[in-house]
Amino acid sequence: MRTGLVIDRLLGWYRTRDRHVPWRGETDPYCVWVGEVMAQQTRIGTVAPYYQRFLERFPTLPALAEAHLDEVLKAWQGMGYYGRARRLHLAAREVMAKYGGDVPEDPAELLALPGIGPYTAGAIASLAFGRAEPAIDGNVRRVFSRLFDLELPDRSRLEAAARELLASGRGDAASVNQALMDLGSDVCRPRNPACEACPLGSFCLARARGTVESRPPPRARRPLPHQNVGVGIVRRGELVLIARRPESGLLGGLWEFPGGKVETGESPADAVRRELMEEIGIEIEVGDLIERIDHAYSHLRVTLHFHAAIYVAGETQARAASEARWVDPKTLGDYAFPAASLSIVSRLSQQRAAG
DNA sequence: AAGTCGGGGCT
DNA sequence: AGCCCAGACTT
Numbered sequence: 315m316r317t318g319l320v321i322d323r324l325l326g327w328y329r330t331r332d333r334h335v336p337w338r339g340e341t342d343p344y345c346v347w348v349g350e351v352m353a354q355q356t357r358i359g360t361v362a363p364y365y366q367r368f369l370e371r372f373p374t375l376p377a378l379a380e381a382h383l384d385e386v387l388k389a390w391q392g393m394g395y396y397g398r399a400r401r402l403h404l405a406a407r408e409v410m411a412k413y414g415g416d417v418p419e420d421p422a423e424l425l426a427l428p429g430i431g432p433y434t435a436g437a438i439a440s441l442a443f444g445r446a447e448p449a450i451d452g453n454v455r456r457v458f459s460r461l462f463d464l465e466l467p468d469r470s471r472l473e474a475a476a477r478e479l480l481a482s483g484r485g486d487a488a489s490v491n492q493a494l495m496d497l498g499s500d501v502c503r504p505r506n507p508a509c510e511a512c513p514l515g516s517f518c519l520a521r522a523r524g525t526v527e528s529r530p531p532p533r534a535r536r537p538l539p540h541q542n543v544g545v546g547i548v549r550r551g552e553l554v555l556i557a558r559r560p561e562s563g564l565l566g567g568l569w570e571f572p573g574g575k576v577e578t579g580e581s582p583a584d585a586v587r588r589e590l591m592e593e594i595g596i597e598i599e600v601g602d603l604i605e606r607i608d609h610a611y612s613h614l615r616v617t618l619h620f621h622a623a624i625y626v627a628g629e630t631q632a633r634a635a636s637e638a639r640w641v642d643p644k645t646l647g648d649y650a651f652p653a654a655s656l657s658i659v660s661r662l663s664q665q666r667a668a669g
Numbered sequence: 670a671a672g673t674c675g676g677g678g679c680t
Numbered sequence: 681a682g683c684c685c686a687g688a689c690t691t
Contacts, residue, residue: 356685394675451687671691678683
């Protein structure tokens, strides 16, 4: 295959396109970094509004490094994979301490920062610094799998292909990498690929062999286990109880209404009462079911049973939770909550003070 | 190599 | 009702 010809077709196609990635053409490494971390396993269309708001809130790397994690999580609320926000924040502080606030240009140094893996290191190095580094995301993986008809696209093979294109001497690394990703997302799609409109169609081995739909092979998935969770909307006068989840694990660092898994033989109301005693150390009286929410996470599905409850006795002493707090419902909007709780949060914060 | 980690948009 | 997304990290 003639690498130069492939690149010419690819870049020719790319130049005719309108930008749809907010940080396209951006060379501030901090901005590229923020965008690329947000885009990990998240569609560009979803990321775009978060990206704008995040940079208004934290315009520079020092601004992010000086912020409190809770502010960063609040800006991240709704985007999922909250560990990304925690690691981005951590890495910003590390860049301040180690590099005086200058994002390193060397891929190996980027790779050593929390939350930056092979893809993101290559993306920052190429987009912000113009280095000829591969940035192999799911799109590029799919494009190469089909272009070379690879049954098992391993990393080293993909990286070699990318480096060959980058070394062709045509086009800048940023354009080459972004063109490959654009092609994967808009033409060489997972399903219903637009092969007839593909600038690389005449070079595509999978197309010639009729194996396009089976490249790359679909990943095996196990059925998601289901879990019932009892949640307490615990009132004490005009206040409501919230708790902060541990920083590691699911929804790490986010605030939630306290509760927990419904054990076998237990009702959701029983679970709320038990969990409030075990986790927060208070006695409550559990009332009516307010709302039931079905929600799917990456590896499990849950049904949240939100119950009204009234404080009875005891002092809050967060055990499983890292912190518990009685707050005015009108201030709930200041805290980062999981998406599954937002309907309740919205309802409570708009409610006039309840007695 | 497999499991963990969100949420939503599209088919 | 699945499938997958400009992946990284842990075990």
